[in-house]
Amino acid sequence: MKRTIRTAVLTVGTLIAAFGLPAGAAHADDPAPRTDLRVLVVSDGGPSTAAIAAELDSAGTPYTTVDLTRGGRPTIDAAFLADTVDGRPRAKYQAVVMPNDNPFPAGSAEMAALSAYERTYGIPQVDAYTYSRPQVGLQYFASGGYAGSLDGVRAGVTAAGLGGPFAYLDGAVPFEDNSPTVGESYAYLAQPAPGADFTTYVDAPIPGTQRRGSLVGEYRHDGRRELVVTFVYNQYQQQFRLLARGIVEWMTGGVHLGASRNYFAVHVDDVFAADDRWDSVLNCTPGDVDCANGAGTPSPIRMTGADATYAAQWQTAHRFTLDMVYNGAGSLDQREDNNGADELADTLIAQRDRFRWVNHTYTHAYLGCEQDVTAVPWKCATLPGGATKWVGRTAISDEIALNRVWGQSSGLPLQNDELVTGEHSGMKLLPQQPQDNPNLALALADNGVKWLASDNSRDPDQRPVGPAATVARYPINVFYNAGKAVEQADEYNWIYTRRSQGGSGICEDHADTTTCLPAPLDTATGYAQYIAPQEIRTALGHVLSNDPKPHFIHQSNLAEERIAYPVLDGVLDGYDALFADNTPVENLRMKDIGAELQRRAAWKDAVRNGQVTAYRIGDTVTVQAPNGLAVPATLLAGSRQGTAAFGSPYAGRVSGWTASAGTPIAFTLPASAAVTGARNGAATFARPAPQTAPAPRTEVPAAVREGGSRAPRG
Template sequence: MKRNTHRSRHTCGLAVGTVLLAMGLPAAPAYSATPAPRIDLMVLVVSDGGPATGALTAELDGEGTPYTEIDLTESGRPVIDQAFLADTVNGVPRAKFQAVVLPNDNPFPAGSTEMAALAAYEKTYAIPQVDAYTYARPQVGLQPAATSGYSGSVDGLKAQVTAAGLGAGPFGYLNHSVPFENNSPAVSESYAFLSQPTAGADFTSYVEAPIPGRTGNGTLVGEYRHDGRRELVVTFAYNRYQEQFKLLARGIVDWMTQNVRLGASRNYFAVHVDDVFAGDDRWDTTLNCTPGDVDCPPGQGVEDSIRMTPADVANAVAWEKARGFTLDLAYNGGGSVEYRENHNGADQLADALTAARNDFRWVNHTYDHAYLGCEQNVAVVPWKCATNPDGSTKYVSQAEISQEISANDQWVRSIQLPVSSDELITGEHSGMRLLPQQPQDNPYLAPALTANKIGWLGADMSRDPEQRPVGGALTVARYPINIFYNAGHVAEQVDEYNWIYTSRAQGGSGLCDDLPNTTCLPAPLSTATGYSGHIVPLETQVALGHVLGNDPRPHFIHQSNLTEDRIGYPVLDGVLDQYRTLYAPSAPLVNLRMKDIGAELRDRDAWRAAVKSGQVTAYRIGDSVTVRAPAGVAVTATMPSGTRQVLDGGATAFGQAYAGSVSGWVSPQPGHDAVALTLAPAPARALAPHSRSASSAERATTPPAPRTPVPAGVARPVPYSAERR
């Protein structure tokens, strides 16, 4: 048995905060005895080791929702019986789980006592069940797909959320469309059973698609209500990485928890633009390197700087206003000072950016964009760390690092840009470990950050993904968008892309031959069509995948990508356009600055550590929910709209509205160890079926669900191919 957390009685020595919630439940519980039962806010996941239950546990992990996992493939696992599912605490009957996830509608042997125990438990306490991936068959309220529907590949399918799924349904945060991925013509990625409900079944379809070769639509996700029980029936295969799952995952969790749960999920998008006020060296399409940078041997080529213009600033401001989106500009003040020195004191770019100061957010990117790790020996390619006479690594000093930080901060304040002095992104994320040259942080970096009161330090997601302390700062990993800093024109971007991603046999560098997990292009891209036809859709889909994954980490490009051909915008537009096609206005993109992203990551880490160590308990009794967590750990929760936090002398709204519910972080009021929340009454929804279905005892004796097919693209993610979109 794998546990994301465990229920425990806290000793008197453990400092706890208590969250009390009074609420009207969205569904009327079947349990009618007195006293009202206690229902723990914990999900039971019964897994067969397949990708569907794996995807759901990944979603619960990402949201911070506690669960207990039982792996049916493990010997010696706990037996699921009445004692495992329920007991009594202080004279109050307790249901230990608020929802049950099964790999299919009945993964146990025929006549299983475990399935009978689950059915009785769900009926007694009104506990919803999710069938993670199952056949369409009468046991789940659907006609057999083999005789009246369709079973097979649904790669590229355009499914739709029904009217019942939208509005007050579990998928009301979506616009309507649920596209299924089709990344490779050579790999089967998704498999589904499409059929309609059986006659007389109390079945509501939430997501459906046309049945190939037949008239009408078939169900992919729907709710089957029978004998006082509710099942969410999912009839398509998926893994945690696929877009169709990411779109529907929130709704599945909302449905199973009835929008009363620990944890939260939102869609985030932030974009940093590095090197503002400075210039970026240009790629040389003949030399296949960047004169002036470390990839070109000294003396080769002619340096050519790419730098924004006032017209680019006006375009960026207009773009932000049209898109309702704010860019974060990472600035190097030394770039402007140097430019003025070489242009009789004039810098029209700096003047334009200063005039538009309030249209952007600003982040310290160091004064001169100096490399702050080891001192670089650039006489060789690739460069190496310089060494001291004793052979030890020679590092940039603490004084130099501190000067780069403080000089930039002083300069930007002299022109009155609105900055937050505790945010920093070093040039090339330097100072932090970089393999293979520098396997550890510059030891002078941490004390320099502390001395300059830096609280948040940008890091490269590909090198340093997990948040960690560096001196007094916490890192904020950033996703690089694969649009190059040294390209201002489309032709330069495509030429460098071809050099990196084509094999030696195709005339490329061969880096893709040598690097693990890197796929070479079958042939060089066309400079005329390769950018719009391959690079833009590929980078759009990669970034959108991060956005749909409840991941607040920012993305970054460079100022060179906002000038000349302005090659950065097509990718940003692609993400925003696709998002608005997929999501309803109730689920807007959350666009945070770096320090707020860092705080979100910090709070999530503390919450998850408390959950996994069993220091969080939560339960509902009637109209109240109680959550206990260690002192100093904020509680994250998702609750129905209208929830209010009761404070001394009044009340205030809890959380923020998002995707049809409210969610946020809550801590005890100072001087209190409890926080009380009151929810607006919600209309009760009867669980009695409209027609007679098999009883729980009858269903428990039916044959288990057949093993559903799992295509290769579900068992193993299929690399995205732009040509297939």
Template structure:
């Protein structure tokens, strides 16, 4: 039995890296400034201004709204921090200094009075550098300084030059200025006990492409004689090249009643070092009290369990049975796990402390069994270990559930009836495939949930260019079978959407191909997709705007281990570090023969566990929980965008109000408690040194009241 997998091989961010890859974006704006004596563009003196009016009375505790102010010049580094705020669900206001008609940053913009109580409208400030206004006597800079002093508001300098104004010596005083690609930076003891305590220590700077300068910055030491009362605490440091000294890359400069987080290197939202540090930057900025929440997610679903998969033909560069081979090309031997492969999978899970989701086709397994003398050792082994896995319905025999396919052409097209209308797979066929597979799983005692479904090839959902709309029979079949969480292909549709009664769960296709079971097959197909026609490839990489071509074909004997595994692991880890719950998917063929999926999974898990402390484990959710997480996030973000969320802190009390039916995401210090009418209860689940949860009010429209620990 052959299985067609159009679209399965190419996922978001899973292309060979080149000069135009996201990971190799260079902060050209900042480097250009550096080339023109950047130090002169940043003033070396700070103007003093009259103090802003203090709160009405010394004993009146001000209200601090849980919102961040982002002041940007349009550069990558402030964009990176803003993207992290949005990812977590933290409300923020952006002021682009180059935009016409932007608001003026003054006392009225920053603060006011509510019910007789002074209010700070922002809990933290992010600026592109320590003075993006261009003048030391800027009234806007003066207003910010007064505001931060009055309300104890922290400020992040997203990327600034190292110099005494930010508590550092200049790089020519025993420091370094230059490219940081490949540098081995680390969090200091202060960083580990402070905002970066979720990391073990190492924060390597990426060097994704040796031909591209990806990061630039300054390693500098604190000034020897700071102003009276000023201190500089380094959180992230690196060795100064050519000597034993180490210098700061991220540190806190406390002075004049203000606190600045001084970052002296450029970064963008896609780089691994930013993804590792982003949580700590936000935690420092918000003092660990903010709306939204973040986890590091990594779930892997294995499709086609019990079913065989077609095999790539390395001579003809196509897959027989996948409608892409010319007539006359003989079938290749199909790929199917063995009993030994199943035993290995169960042991691998135990050894790694990690659980896979098995996405199964029972009918295909029954067909195999009937064709092989009524014996199926693979199924027997998997069922014997059934409690070790989570199971997801993949339909009984893996048919294509969209339009009826006309395979007389390459690529295939939707068949038409006599009236020229698209022919669709019927509701009864779809319903039967879902129901029979679920019933088989229940009878075998599998941990299967009727609300979860992955159709073969994500069929039934629209698939351009052949099928630009969902099968109209899909929605009623999902209603009849109780499906609420339907898998979709993230490389086609990255956003969750409604499909009849169900919401989609976009999945990342890993570049470990469904039709490859050996490293040589995987590399051969990879070369075909990602090399130019001149180099013997298909040339797809030359015409696909989302792809780049390899400089030369990979050796089939070593290319998988040396190139594909580290690239795919880095891509998957990047998703995990981006607070992205979407699952990844591979196929049972990748657990067979050479078992080529395991090196990728092992590297993702090993790299992750090498970076993070024990209190920040990878979160491995099942299908339905991922769907619910995405649903809650969408509702929360919609409420934030509509301005219908109110949240503020007064002393040790946080008050949150969200629209009825919308759960509020919040992250607080450990020890926070929820105020109930008859007492308090612990708030949230611990993660990365904080507690967080999706909180709901006791009654629709009521406020959520949280009591912070006295040390917060």
């Protein structure tokens, strides 16, 4: 419902001159104002405005940044904020994000211009992190409130928040507490000031009292609306990730370019094959290239028929589909060694339509350079003269084609344009192989492959490989050579402890990307108490970041002790506990993820190059974009494009992609959509409010400035 605010007014002529709008008499038939679909982010270099900007960037929502710490920045004045286009008043920004409620010096003309702009056009302002005080509709925290850490505190969305901008949440907003020795949050908790028009959306208990204090709330005053946030955060912290969508929806009124959803996909590599097992005595994997001179005796890990049945049942219980990334030769080997029997293959093939399937090459051969494994680490074999000896085009093509034929003959529902090579081989791998195998692109073309998996830890950006585009996958740090928790913990200790503690020292040698454990984990409890919670937190962070990239594990992790399931359960059950039913996890297959990444990149390039114009006039949104570009938008439920319903529902809105033909695209908002801003060409201005003092300095823990506490990562 639109809020009516009674205000005193100045004469139209005086106010037009004061704000710099074109002079002219106000008439009832003057055109309604135009509001461009772009956000203004005013930054002081702090983490909170950077987090909101990152959220806008991830969704593809256009924004302009003014960095107050940089010389030569533009001055925020009437001309910067508004003008006239084709005789119609134009608000250049649909929302304003500020580092706090007033980051300018006392008596600032820029703050006065922003305040007047917001009143004139009904533009909302987000105070990204500010002090609780009467100027933002709250009592001082010293008056029965609190200032300090909220590490581990369980905040919550109020009834007003659940009925408003945070309706996609179930109610709980837990604050992270990843390290007992690192401060990860700071907040000011206070109740609304007496007489203030303030609505709390998210609150937390005030320590030592029975009261709750506001963390996020809306303050209406002087013809303006502010979203007042009184806790600090960075873009990676879970508490921000949970609330980021609601902050954007509040400030845009649920109408903006770009789209954001929560994604999770899990690829299970090496299905039908067996994975070699970690040897805790040799500290390597017999049968693999990390054991020098073929040391040790291989001890393969392979799923059973019972493991396959469990996987199907698990999927049903979690309403989730796994991607089975398979090697057909593994089943052939099993049948040859067991008088034609392969219970695993028979069970999976009988339930093949319950899973998605991806070609992983027939034998899982290494498809880059030919490997010289006479030493550890291995190196590329060379030809006389020193040139790299590459696996040939025919060998690569055969690996792809044989596995496809095996899958088709087994009735697997394949998408033949998807491929995951064994160990992501064929693509560049530092330090041994600094370039792609030149024969890989040719073999991909031979087999019609359009989507090629890569390892996000070493090749994160989508790029072309011949006719294919890469789809980077996140490795879940549950190792391929572990079927039991004790094996996983032992290998984890070897990788992430110092030489002085009996480890490999890898974490010391790569301190820029890897953090050492303070002490080795107890191998009996380390997986359940440390590794699994860390992997849950990392994967859930990806899910909450509008990141569609898939994660990958191995079939060995679904065998024996089935150690992957605690991580997968933790992600999905944790998600369900936080989000409402209208915001489900999007579980896409590989080619759809690739297409999503591809069109996002094209969209961001077009926005960055100034090729997109979008604005709202009343209940109509108009977008002008280059021919062939897919345009993402998030609109109110019931919005239409022409006579057809737009988009698909998600988180209480509708969102989707529309192909541009190079002509204006028009969307019509539902009749219930509130129209904000001045209705006449000569805007009516509220009497300017007295200038308040700049916001006091707020506390920012080092962990927030530096991106939060970090656990060991490979």
